[in-house]
Amino acid sequence: MSDEQQIERMKTLLDAQKKAFAADRHRSIDERKADIEKVGDLVKHHAKDIMDAIAADYGARSCAETQIAEIGFTISAAKHARSHVAKWAKPKRASVPLTLAPGKAYVRREPKGVAGIISPWNYPLQLAFTPLIAALAAGCRAIIKPSEFTPRTAELMARMLAEAFDENHVAVITGGPAVGEAFAKLPFDHLFYTGSTHVGRLVAMAAADNLVPVTLELGGKSPAIITEDYDLTEAAKPLTWGKYFNAGQTCIAPDYVLAPKDKVRATGEAILAEVQSYYPEPGSDPDYTAIISDKHHQRLSRMIEEARAGGATILQPEMGETGNVRKIPPTIVLDPPLESKLMQEEIFGPVLPVLGYETLNGAISFVNDRDHPLALYVYAKDKAVARRVLDATMSGGASVNASMLHMSVEGMPFGGVGKSGYGAYHGEHGFLTFSHERAVFEAPVWHPSRWIAPPYGKRFDFISK
C-alpha cells in the first residue's frame, strides 16, 4: 500500500474506532482481561515468527535478546496487566471535607478513547505491544504506526493483531516519516510516541494543534558513574551487558562512562576483557546483534573515526568474519574530544566512551551541564555515595550497581524527564496514561451546599472576621 493509501486508511480507521468507542465506552473488566490475554497469547504463538522477522529486519539479531526483550518482556507485561487491571480500574475514594458533607467523592478511571501509538525499530515488538497492553487495560482502542526500518516485523504485527482483533478495536498502519507525520496530526484521544527527541518535538507540535495529550518516550545520553571505591571488574560486567545488548541500540544503554581520572585506561581494559569473554568472535557470534541499516552503520563508523582522528584511544576486540552482516565491533573509546559527535549526540550503537573525572562533584557537574538523561547509572559500594549522586542529579530512571534493570520492575514508571521525554508507562502507570481520571462528587438530594447562594450578605466575609 502506498503512503497516500495508508494516510487515507488511517483516517477511515480512526473514524471507525471513534464511532465504535462512542457506542461502547465502558469495556468490562472481563473484556479487558480477554483483550490483554489475546496479546500475550499472540506473542506466545508467534514467538518463532517474531524471532525470524526481527532477525531478517536486522540482518542478525540475537534470538536470546529477542526472547528476553521482546517476547518475554511483552508476555510478562500482559500477565501483570491482566492480574492487576481490576484493581487499577476501581474508582478511588477521596475524603470529603466537613464543609461539603454529607456526600461521596471519588475518582473514576475512564478510558480516554482511541490511542495512537508510534513506535521505533530498536525493540519493534516490545515498544508497540507494551503500550498497546496499557491502552487495552485502560479500555481504549488503538492504532499502531511501527517503524519503517523494521518492515517485516511491522507486517507481522499487523497480521497477528488482525487474527485476534477487529480493526475498529486494534489496527496497524505501516509506512515511513510521511505516514508518521500525517498520523501525528490526527485527533486521537491520546498519542503515545517512542523515538528520537528530534521527531518527538515534531509529534508534540502536531498534537498540540488538536490539543491531543501526548506521552513522549525519547532518548538521550545516559551516563554511568563509577565511584572511587567500586571494583572495576565488578562495574565492567553490568556495563558491558547493558551497552552491548542489542549492539547498544537501546534507549537506556549506558551512553558513556565517567571513571576516576587515574582509572580510565583500567576501566576500558576491564570492559574489553568482559567483551572478549561475552563475544569471543563478535563478527560471527549469534549473540552479537547487527546494526539496523547501512545509514546507521555509516554514522557509527564515522563517529569512531572522528574520535580516533581527535586523538582518542580506541579499544576493540578481534572481530572475526562478519559475512554480509552489518556489524560494528564492540568499541571502547578512551577520552574522546568533548566536541566530537560521540559526546554531542546519543550514540545508540556499540561504542562506549570512557572519560575521567577529578572529583565526584566534577562528575556530577558534567552530568548536570547536559540535558536530563533517560537513565543514570552509578556504581558505588557505599550506599550514601550512590544516594549523593541520585540527590544531585536528575534522570528518567536510574539503577545502582546494575544497568537497565530499573525498567524491568513492572510497578515502576518508565519515562524520561526534560529532553528525554514526558509521561510514563509500565504497569499501573501505563494504565493511567491511557485513562482519564474523572472527579465525581455525589450529593444527597437535600445537600446543605444549596445555602451557598446569593444574597451572600456578610456570611462569606472571611477578611473582617
Ligand code: NAD
Ligand atoms: P525515530 O524518531 O526516527 O522514529 C520513531 C518513529 O517515528 C518511527 O515509527 C518513524 O516512522 C516515526 N516518524 C518519523 N518521522 C516522523 C514525523 N515527522 N512525525 C511522526 N512520526 C514520525 O526514532 P528511531 O530511530 O526509530 O528510534 C531511536 C530513538 O528512539 C533513540 O533516540 C532512542 O533513544 C529512542 N527510544 C526511546 C525509547 C524510550 O522508551 N524512551 C525506547 C526506544 C527508543
